[in-house]
Amino acid sequence: MEFTQLTSEPLHEQAYATLRNALLMGRLVPGQSLTIRGLGASLGISATPVREALQRLIAEGALELAPNRTIQVPVMTRRRFVEVTEIRLRLERFAAEAAAARADEKLCDRLQTLSERMHAAIAEGRFPDYLADNQTFHFLIYEASDLPYLQQLIGLCWLRTGPWLNRLAQEGRFHAIANEEHDNMIAALRHGDVQAVSEAAGRDISEAATVLIELLPS
Structure with missing residues (x-):
């Protein structure tokens, strides 16, 4: 999945807003796995702000950390x-x-x-x-x-x-x-x-x- 690349500070806030919007719009589907490296490449930023954004979304319950440490979009029951x-x-x-x-x-x-x-x-x-x-x-x-x-x-x-x-x-x-x-x-x-x-x-x-x-x- 391609995102608009980010160029200005604070990058972790922009990464969070972009990923949050992707979840709200259904661009990320239930069960989909996400990687810090892949998201960083799509957003054009380093791993650190991506990691911070993902941690925030995990804390909010929008994403989850699977037993194998994979980050994924939760499957709704x-x-x-x-x-x-x-x-x-x-x-x-x-x-x-x-x-x-x-x-x-x-x-x-x-x-x-x-x-x-x-x-x-x-x-x-x-x-x-x-x-x-x-x-x-x-x-x-x-x-x-x-x-x-x-x-x-x-x-x-x-x-x-x-x-x-x-x-x-x-x-x-x-x-x-x-x-x-x-x-x-x-x-x-x-x-x-x-x-x-x-x-x-x-x-x-x-x-x-x-x-x-x-x-x-x-």
Whole structure:
């Protein structure tokens, strides 16, 4: 896998951000092994910042150290996925509710632009672009909650489910529902409707989970 090479300091932070984004976007797949040497070559940096970035991701549970000392992307089981989904439903609905009281027209217009881009990405088969805009869409809402620790917890959950997201690429039913719920969230935020934005956020998570859980090993 090729990454954009890094050139400025601090390199370990850039390496962490790049690898974290790759996990969130499903560019690294469950069970995939990673090596410090290989990542360093792809990023154009030495082993030390790569090692620091990997250690941080291991500490967060986004990567794991196998018994043979190999670093790999964790394989999600159904039981773990159900647990993470239940946590996400509580955290992300809470964040969306908090955002409803603070959202302004500028935020809603940005979300509308992202929604239109996601519609176009799905229509044109550009699923990686869809995933990138989808992440931006949700975290713009969560940032509006002005609850940084809550955002951090949500990010940890996304790191665990991200490697499976590309499995949704061929699921047309999910795309239609997800885009509809995004539009419902925008409408609710424009009206400051706490309950409506919470319910739309919950449906968005639940519909994706319903599809993904069938793909996971028991």
